[in-house]
Amino acid sequence: MSYLETTRNVYKEAAESPSIGLCCTTTPIWQLPGLNIPVKMQQMNYGCGSTVHPRDLINNPKVLYVGVGGGMELLQFAYFSRQKDGVIGIDIVDEMLIACKENFVEAERLNPWFSSDFVEVKKGDALHLPVADCSIDVAAQNCLFNIFKQEELKQALQEMYRVLKPRGRLVMSDPTCEVEMPETLREDERLRALCLSGSLPLWEYIMMITDVGFGTVEIRAKRPYRILDPKNYDTDKLIYVESVEVCAIKDPMPADGPCVFTGKTAIYYGNEASFDDKKGHILLSNQPLAVCDKTAAALASLNREDIFISGSTWFYDGGGCC
Numbered sequence: 001m002s003y004l005e006t007t008r009n010v011y012k013e014a015a016e017s018p019s020i021g022l023c024c025t026t027t028p029i030w031q032l033p034g035l036n037i038p039v040k041m042q043q044m045n046y047g048c049g050s051t052v053h054p055r056d057l058i059n060n061p062k063v064l065y066v067g068v069g070g071g072m073e074l075l076q077f078a079y080f081s082r083q084k085d086g087v088i089g090i091d092i093v094d095e096m097l098i099a100c101k102e103n104f105v106e107a108e109r110l111n112p113w114f115s116s117d118f119v120e121v122k123k124g125d126a127l128h129l130p131v132a133d134c135s136i137d138v139a140a141q142n143c144l145f146n147i148f149k150q151e152e153l154k155q156a157l158q159e160m161y162r163v164l165k166p167r168g169r170l171v172m173s174d175p176t177c178e179v180e181m182p183e184t185l186r187e188d189e190r191l192r193a194l195c196l197s198g199s200l201p202l203w204e205y206i207m208m209i210t211d212v213g214f215g216t217v218e219i220r221a222k223r224p225y226r227i228l229d230p231k232n233y234d235t236d237k238l239i240y241v242e243s244v245e246v247c248a249i250k251d252p253m254p255a256d257g258p259c260v261f262t263g264k265t266a267i268y269y270g271n272e273a274s275f276d277d278k279k280g281h282i283l284l285s286n287q288p289l290a291v292c293d294k295t296a297a298a299l300a301s302l303n304r305e306d307i308f309i310s311g312s313t314w315f316y317d318g319g320g321c322c
């Protein structure tokens with residue numbers, strides 16, 4: 001049996017007998033005015049973090065969500081789009097598609113603004129999306145891509161890139177891990193399917209994203225996720241796993257490489273009203289400017305005593321330099 005088949009079986013089981021906390025952090029569930037999330041949908045929250053960000057959802061975007069789970073994030077996306085087929089949900093596991101649709105019926109009962117036909121739920125594989133090229137404004141996945149091994153991860157990212165319109169956004173939440181994962185854990189198909197042992201170090205994850213062509217990447221959040229300890233797992237050291245929320249934008253790739261925003265800020269505090277690096281960045285006196293890591297490095301290399309560059313906050317929320 002391949003690990004992809006094991007994954008399908010794990011989520012068939014998870015659809016038939018919801019298992020609270022199967023694969024999610026304890027991050028509180030996004031509550032919004034007038035949004036009532038059915039209990040079963042909450043129990044089937046098999047994600048980490050959130051991929052639903054209101055600032056991505058202006059101008060009536062067409063949303064694609066891959067790996068539906070109990071449908072909670074689809075409902076949250078529908079909350080913003082509120083139109084027939086405004087959101088497409090894709091999953092490879094029949095039982096998960098059925099459970100998700102059932103949850104939408106309950107969601108309709110609890111939310112007068114919601115209609116099940118706001119979400120088109122379709123069977124499909126993240127590795128071969130049944131979606132037309134350049135047709136999606138916002139594509140999202142939560143806690144699915146970390147399960148994929150390198151080759152499949154590349155293919156899944158290429159698929160998301162293919163279906164996004166130019167400047168479209170890929171919003172993802174996944175575990176990452178800076179400690180080297182023992183091979184026995186990496187190859188444990190069930191642990192991988194449960195989002196515990198497939199995660200990459202954050203920079204490798206970012207490189208996979210930029211290698212398929214995304215010109216801009218934003219790290220929006222980073223938080224503790226799990227500990228794999230020697231008492232409970234086949235490891236002789238403690239493995240600390242985090243989860244990240246990332247947005248990758250299908251911008252043209254800059255000639256000098258991608259812009260990756262990790263939450264760095266530059267502040268000019270010299271004697272002039274502003275500082276102009278003549279490369280498109282104007283720093284107003286004592287006004288923080290969010291900068292990508294490339295710009296942060298270029299400004300730091302000027303060795304000026306009147307420019308402060310902050311560290312990465314891993315909490316980038318827009319307004320950046322590029």
Ligand SMILES: C[S@@+](CC[C@H](N)C(=O)[O-])C[C@H]1O[C@@H](n2cnc3c(N)ncnc32)[C@H](O)[C@@H]1O
Pocket residue numbers: 007008011012023044045046047048066067068069070071073090091092093096124125126127141142143144195
């Ligand atoms: C970890 S769960 C995450 C569910 C949901 N995103 C959430 O946050 O609750 C992974 C989801 O991906 C689905 N899945 C697994 N393999 C898939 C594949 N190759 N293509 C599409 N969906 C897949 C599973 O059925 C499950 O719904």
